[in-house]
Amino acid sequence: xSNVKTLPPAEAAEVVPCCPPLTSADLSEADAITxxxxxxxxxxPVRLRLFSRVASHPDGEACVCDIQDVGVSQPTVSHHxxxxxxxxxxxxxxxxxxxxxxxxxxxxxxxxxxxxxxx
Amino acid sequence: xSNVKTLPPAEAAEVVPCCPPLTSADLSEADAITxxxxxxxxxxPVRLRLFSRVASHPDGEACVCDIQDVGVSQPTVSHHxxxxxxxxxxxxxxxxxxxxxxxxxxxxxxxxxxxxxxx
DNA sequence: CCCTTGCTTCGACATCTGTCGATGACCTGT
DNA sequence: ACAGGTCATCGACAGATGTCGAAGCAAGGG
Numbered sequence: 351x352s353n354v355k356t357l358p359p360a361e362a363a364e365v366v367p368c369c370p371p372l373t374s375a376d377l378s379e380a381d382a383i384t385x386x387x388x389x390x391x392x393x394x395p396v397r398l399r400l401f402s403r404v405a406s407h408p409d410g411e412a413c414v415c416d417i418q419d420v421g422v423s424q425p426t427v428s429h430h431x432x433x434x435x436x437x438x439x440x441x442x443x444x445x446x447x448x449x450x451x452x453x454x455x456x457x458x459x460x461x462x463x464x465x466x467x468x469x
Numbered sequence: 470x471s472n473v474k475t476l477p478p479a480e481a482a483e484v485v486p487c488c489p490p491l492t493s494a495d496l497s498e499a500d501a502i503t504x505x506x507x508x509x510x511x512x513x514p515v516r517l518r519l520f521s522r523v524a525s526h527p528d529g530e531a532c533v534c535d536i537q538d539v540g541v542s543q544p545t546v547s548h549h550x551x552x553x554x555x556x557x558x559x560x561x562x563x564x565x566x567x568x569x570x571x572x573x574x575x576x577x578x579x580x581x582x583x584x585x586x587x588x
Numbered sequence: 589c590c591c592t593t594g595c596t597t598c599g600a601c602a603t604c605t606g607t608c609g610a611t612g613a614c615c616t617g618t
Numbered sequence: 619a620c621a622g623g624t625c626a627t628c629g630a631c632a633g634a635t636g637t638c639g640a641a642g643c644a645a646g647g648g
Contacts, residue, residue, distance in 0.1 A: 372517070372577070373524035379540070382514035382521075389517075393509035394606080395501035398491070402501075405492035414625065421498070426607055428626055447615055447624060458491070458584050465581040513636080533595065545637055547596055566594060566645055590648085597642070604635070612627070618620085 365456045365463070372464055388461055391437030396420055397430045404440060404451045411452035484578045490585055507580055510556030515539055516549045523559060523570045530571035 368388070369381040377385070392398055403417040418427045431451060434440040439458070440451045487507075488500040496504070511517055522536040537546045550570060553559040558577070559570050 372511075372521050373572070375521070375525045377518045377521040379514065379518070382517040385517050386512055386514045389508045390512035392491075393505055393512040395498065395505045396606085398501040398504050398508075399496045399498070402491050402494070402496040406494045415623095418625095422606085423608060424625075425609080425627080429606075432626080444614080444625085449625060453492070459586055462581045462584040465577050465584070467578060515636085534593095537595095541636085542638060543595075544597080544639080548636080551596080563595090563644080568595060592647085593645085595642105595644085598640085600639095601637085602635105603637095604633105606633085607631085609630095610628085613625085615622105615624080617622085 366460050367463070368460060369464060371466055373467060385464060388437060388457075391434055391439055394430065396422055396426070397434055400427065400430055401434055401439060401453075405453045405458075411450045413448040413450055415448060417451075484575050484582060486582065487579060488583060491583055492586060504583060507556060507576075510553055510558055513549065515541055515545070516553055519546065519549055520553055520558060520572075524572045524577075530569045532567040532569055534567060536570075 369377065369385050372385075392401070399420045400417055403420075404412045407416070414427065414431065418424060420427065431440065431442070434451075435442060438454055441454050442449055442451050444450075488496065488504050491504075511520070518539045519536055522539075523531045526535070533546065533550065537543055539546065550559065550561070553570075554561060557573055560573050561568055561570050563569075
């Protein structure tokens with residue numbers, strides 16, 4: 351029952367264990383830098399709103415034109431979406447006129463695991 | 470400062486839902502600002518290492534002198550600890566010569582809840 | 589008392605970051 | 619080919635952030 355060789359790779363195999371949990375032991379400098387980069391990606395109100403709009407979109411993906419009304423200019427939106435892409439939180443794909451963003455699966459769960467309490 | 474931190478009314482130890490999960494719906498601007506402040510506190514390698522050292526300490530608390538060797542000057546350590554305090558992640562208490570920091574319970578779990586996947 | 593140790597605050601500085609307008613690149617109708 | 623819409627990149631700028639040395643508090647010991 352515990353055989354996992356038939357599991358599709360879209361479930362648990364995508365969770366990247368980048369670092370040990372925050373509360374388990376001293377973080378190495380390298381791990382701290384890696385983790386800080388992930389949190390930094392979400393440490394901005396505009397990026398948070400953009401991400402939540404993509405994540406909560408019905409089809410799991412959203413066109414930039416559907417989410418870009420967050421109170422800043424269009425270049426700024428593009429700048430923040432690039433940051434979220436570089437952090438591995440979002441991926442983008444151009445289809446015709448529009449560019450669609452979707453949440454990169456697993457990354458959010460991996461971050462949550464870093465904050466999990468030790469037990 | 471004040472001593473209210475040792476007097477939990479009855480709501481402490483509960484995970485405070487500051488905002489809806491990131492993936493559930495569009496974030497309001499106010500919620501986005503609140504969440505961004507929390508993530509920003511952990512968006513620095515030095516703060517991450519300091520926090521992990523406090524969190525993983527045997528007694529649940531750590532003297533500054535025990536954790537301050539993270540590669541930056543001592544005033545910088547104090548500066549980062551203050552940021553973690555202001556963000557509600559740590560609390561401090563002076564006992565004699567030393568100042569002890571401990572993890573403010575619940576905040577980490579609340580942040581993890583924000584990252585939880587919907588389903 | 590004065591001196592030492594532990595930690596915080598202050599002032600200054602260099603770098604990073606978010607923001608914008610202008611421009612460029614890409615695609616689609618006409 | 620051209621015009622128009624969508625999105626990314628560029629260059630510039632103000633403000634935020636991380637860092638340090640110096641100085642200020644607080645506690646304890648001679």
